[in-house]
Amino acid sequence: MKCTKCGATNSESAKVCEKCGATMGTRKMRKPKRNKFLYAIVLLVALLGLGLGLSQLIGNDEPEQALPQEETEAVEEEVVEEEPAEEVVEAEPEAEVEEEVIVEEPETQVSSEEQVEGTVTKAENITHPSDQEEKVEPKKIDKTAIIKDAQSRVYTILTEGGQGSGFLFTETGMVVTNAHVVAGYTDVIVRNINGQDHEGTVVGISAESDIALIQVGDLTGIEPLEVEMAATAVGTEVIALGSPSGFENTASLGYLTGIDRDFYQEFTYEDIYQIDAALAPGSSGGPLLDGGTGKVIGINSLLFPDGDSIGFSIPMYSMYDQLNAWANTPMSREAVAAIFPVYDDFDGYEDDNYEFDYSTTHEFTEESLTEFVTSYQEFYELALNEEDFYYVQNLLVYQSNIYNSMIEYIDQIAGKNMEHNFNKLDINSIEIEQDHAIIRTNEAFEFKDAQGNWSLQERSKVYTIVMDDYGFFYVSDIINVE
Structure with a gap:
């Protein structure tokens, strides 16, 4: 020993x-005693990990709900109480099994987590592209903003024979219109929304397609309207701008209701757009805008006389190359005159002092004056409720007292949440003089003030209406009669 x-x-x-x-x-x-309590815990964790992995494989969405914490503790306590101190040797074979479980259990657990993370990643990959598409999708512009922005570059085209519409095509002052608006003329007047007249010269015109181009020197340097170079789909919301029925530079809303329409009249119209936005004589040559982007998609050209609100517009993309060619290489006056007979009583174009003959006379009628004042009230109501002067801008004499006072009043009420709902317009009398007309009315409207209180307001008014050389009506003064 x-x-x-x-x-x-x-x-x-x-x-x-x-x-x-x-x-x-x-x-x-x-020999060192092996702790059976430890074996039990390891085995429990291994089973948990295996359960998690299996639950992922069979689509279980809640793998973590395997065993509550309280039950685990109870099991642990039970194992500690039953463990005999002397049982050591019999557990020896289990050591190898336990070592295998210890190695495999983390792998199972990691695999389960990877599967869960992989599922989340896929879901994110599906969601993100759609989010990206929404971000890059063309942003739609408010229609009021589109109309206001475009109107400063939409014009009334005036000739001795009548009037039409046009819009700015290039920064060099080129204005697009229909050929039938300026056919027979090389010199025209181009009037802006403020009633200012500018001299224009036809530098491009076609006998086949109903398009023409006018050079206006005073408009050089102004940014033109943006053009859509692709075809537009049926159902697109559209805005037609122009000067229909003597109402200069007005807008109407509608939809593109057809494509690929063909007409063969004085001009050839092929693959043109059909629209339900209101057109009238005088709309010809005005732009058709995409109601979402504000881009020019067409040139308003035809009105179907036997239907309600059926008009036709030449697609802008189909005429762009020809218009651009004229803008870069303008036609001469002689070339323009050769397309359509110009000024039959005029022998040549050498005289640069040639002026229009404004001998054509226009007269006031009670019917036309009644229609004008009725329309004015509608636009006036819009101007007040939208708090925007542009709705009546082209119906007032430019820079007159009523023109300037209207700007002031609309600025004063802006942002105060007032409302005006007109419900009465009685025309008491119409007096037609040599150079103006006097219209007396009784009007009523419901009014909401800045405090939110409603009241009924009644007014007696006296309108002074004047007419220009082309037959357009304007309000030169309005007096409220006590």
């Missing part, structure tokens, strides 16, 4: 070491 202190060999019966005198012990060496 060896001494545990000095290592000397002693007899089996020795109580103390014969060499160093240390007490001899008889302790039996025991």
